[in-house]
Amino acid sequence: MSGTVDRIWSQYGYDIEDLLRDYYQDELAELYSKFPNEQSTLTVEWSDILRKDMELADYAAVKPDATQRCFEKALADIDKGPDIDLSDAHVQFKDVEQPLTIPELKGDDVGNLITVRGQVAKASAIKPRLTKATLRCDSCGGNFEVHQPVHGMNKPNRCLITDCNGQSFEPVFEESEFVEHQLIRLKEMPEDADGDEYLDIHLRRDLPGSVKAGDRVDITGVLQTDFDDFEKVIPDFWMDAHAVQTHETDYEDLDVNSQKEEFEAIANGEYGNPYELLIDSIAPSITGDDKIRTVKLAIALQLFGGWRRPYGDGRYVRGDSHIGIIGEAGTGKSSLLEAAEKISPRSGFVSGKNASQAGVTAAAVRDDFGDTEWSLEAGAVVKAHKGLCCIDEIDKVDDKALSSLHTALEKQRLEFNKAGIDASLRCETSILGAGNPTNGEFIDDVGVIEQLNMEPPLRSRFDLIFTLRDDEVYEKDKQISDHQLKMRQLSGLVERGDVEPEEADLISPEIPIETLRAYIAYARENVRPVIEDDELNEELADWFATERSNASKSINRRMLEGIARLSEASARVRLSETVNENDIERAKSILKRFLKDLEIWYPQNQDGQTDVTHLETGVDQGDREMARTIPGLIETLGDGERVEIDEVVRVAQESERINKPERKIRKEIRNMIDDGRATTDMTDDEVRLL
Numbered sequence: 001m002s003g004t005v006d007r008i009w010s011q012y013g014y015d016i017e018d019l020l021r022d023y024y025q026d027e028l029a030e031l032y033s034k035f036p037n038e039q040s041t042l043t044v045e046w047s048d049i050l051r052k053d054m055e056l057a058d059y060a061a062v063k064p065d066a067t068q069r070c071f072e073k074a075l076a077d078i079d080k081g082p083d084i085d086l087s088d089a090h091v092q093f094k095d096v097e098q099p100l101t102i103p104e105l106k107g108d109d110v111g112n113l114i115t116v117r118g119q120v121a122k123a124s125a126i127k128p129r130l131t132k133a134t135l136r137c138d139s140c141g142g143n144f145e146v147h148q149p150v151h152g153m154n155k156p157n158r159c160l161i162t163d164c165n166g167q168s169f170e171p172v173f174e175e176s177e178f179v180e181h182q183l184i185r186l187k188e189m190p191e192d193a194d195g196d197e198y199l200d201i202h203l204r205r206d207l208p209g210s211v212k213a214g215d216r217v218d219i220t221g222v223l224q225t226d227f228d229d230f231e232k233v234i235p236d237f238w239m240d241a242h243a244v245q246t247h248e249t250d251y252e253d254l255d256v257n258s259q260k261e262e263f264e265a266i267a268n269g270e271y272g273n274p275y276e277l278l279i280d281s282i283a284p285s286i287t288g289d290d291k292i293r294t295v296k297l298a299i300a301l302q303l304f305g306g307w308r309r310p311y312g313d314g315r316y317v318r319g320d321s322h323i324g325i326i327g328e329a330g331t332g333k334s335s336l337l338e339a340a341e342k343i344s345p346r347s348g349f350v351s352g353k354n355a356s357q358a359g360v361t362a363a364a365v366r367d368d369f370g371d372t373e374w375s376l377e378a379g380a381v382v383k384a385h386k387g388l389c390c391i392d393e394i395d396k397v398d399d400k401a402l403s404s405l406h407t408a409l410e411k412q413r414l415e416f417n418k419a420g421i422d423a424s425l426r427c428e429t430s431i432l433g434a435g436n437p438t439n440g441e442f443i444d445d446v447g448v449i450e451q452l453n454m455e456p457p458l459r460s461r462f463d464l465i466f467t468l469r470d471d472e473v474y475e476k477d478k479q480i481s482d483h484q485l486k487m488r489q490l491s492g493l494v495e496r497g498d499v500e501p502e503e504a505d506l507i508s509p510e511i512p513i514e515t516l517r518a519y520i521a522y523a524r525e526n527v528r529p530v531i532e533d534d535e536l537n538e539e540l541a542d543w544f545a546t547e548r549s550n551a552s553k554s555i556n557r558r559m560l561e562g563i564a565r566l567s568e569a570s571a572r573v574r575l576s577e578t579v580n581e582n583d584i585e586r587a588k589s590i591l592k593r594f595l596k597d598l599e600i601w602y603p604q605n606q607d608g609q610t611d612v613t614h615l616e617t618g619v620d621q622g623d624r625e626m627a628r629t630i631p632g633l634i635e636t637l638g639d640g641e642r643v644e645i646d647e648v649v650r651v652a653q654e655s656e657r658i659n660k661p662e663r664k665i666r667k668e669i670r671n672m673i674d675d676g677r678a679t680t681d682m683t684d685d686e687v688r689l690l
């Protein structure tokens, strides 16, 4: 190694000193002022080395450690005033050529300085790590030093003091040296792959704490491998990081700007109504009545999203819509989720079944990752920050994960503070959740909300919840089957070459997925619509106020926010900075469809009133009305004495005020008897108030 250092130094020593003096004046001044406590490292961009000398840049890439020593030597040598000694300062390199993904790493890269791109899946607690162990020999009483590698540990077999073969030692803590250290696990971006391949990366000195679980990063460092223990035929790679760069823009990996004209053409309606195009581009194999189209439109608007902004008092108003789909088997809800995940420029997917909190949101976990006891692991919702996270089988998410999901949905941020871990993870993520109704299918005489299989705290956090039933109408069923068979036929013909792909328009989405992803990314990044017209604002406020006053149990303010988010998303589809009347109408019609779907819009309540508190509290207005009315009914019908239960049920069913199925009325009477408000005879035929 030192031979290489000497060779590089003798050839390039002056160049390196020049480079630092010419290009790094400001950075050096900062290092002088902060060294050694606040900053100990100077970061040099590889492109600057390339600008100075191509061969030196090659050395930096393939002999990074030796080149680094030369830069550190130059740093210590160059003149910087009388009082500063930088001989202990470090130099690191960043941004070497194009970033590689984890599957692209090859054995040839070992020992080289490379940049790798990925997402931090896990980060250990930050702890001092041993770099130089001082040991005292029990036999001769002398002290000796053992330098420690970045990865693993050096344990001497015998005393290193000449002629002493002692084999037992005591660590001398105060004479050993430590460096701040953190181990992170980098995985592929969740929307690019299933993300099983990983690279563990050591962050040292100034770098620990510079990234959090869930961050998307480019990390420059030296790729290393453990080939010393011979325990594996396929050695693991790991990296010693030089520089860490967190992605600042949201979608830098997508080629967005070159397709701008195409996006504008779609937005301006040159290929037809853009909203219809979007509906036809999401899971084209799933068709059905206008409800499916509404669900797809809602998903499309969710992908475009409203936008998040500060209210000025430290609070933020959320831009993301959360949507739930509760469907019977065979209604294609999982396919809808998969399609949405594919289209979203940022996405994650998790099944609620068997998923831990760490898998769903994020959690501090205790395991053998790194040398610290605890590490912070990012789950699907955190990894999909600024994108969409699909949660299938959301009804099966366990209690611990669920409570953290509530926080993620509402605050869009998760805080962790324990055992050396201090992090706040952002999760500005839209959730698209799917689940099964309580009995697997919807039962007619039970209220829809009771069958959602979601507790009130969770369902109240969704902007929209839709139900999908398999058994609606025969005609539709046939239409779907026709479509299904035709898809199979056409895809077969295309595969055999009998039909040109462009003729088989049933198969391909209206807008190709890659275009759609980029279009959404472009709109999310560049378009920030607001309702500019005060009159529109007033009209919406009026509509809202009217609905609230019409309804005995009001539509809540959260729903007004929901409409605002969907309207903004609708304007984004047109790439317009202005929310217009149609955007608002589109959002209102989606909300109405949702309320109707859950039977909390007009048809459900006898007075034509909306009862939204049911959604939030799990108790609907009809239930309360029934509980109030039935005791009076028993009293009147029995004239203070016993009355036949059948008669109470019959009269209650006829009552406009109650309007509940027989099963529910009998259950209410049973409840009264069970909790002692009423009594019954031996055969349970008659009832009397107590």
Ligand SMILES: [Zn+2]
Pocket: 137, 138, 139, 140, 141, 142, 159, 160, 161, 164, 165, 166
């Ligand atoms: Zn010894």
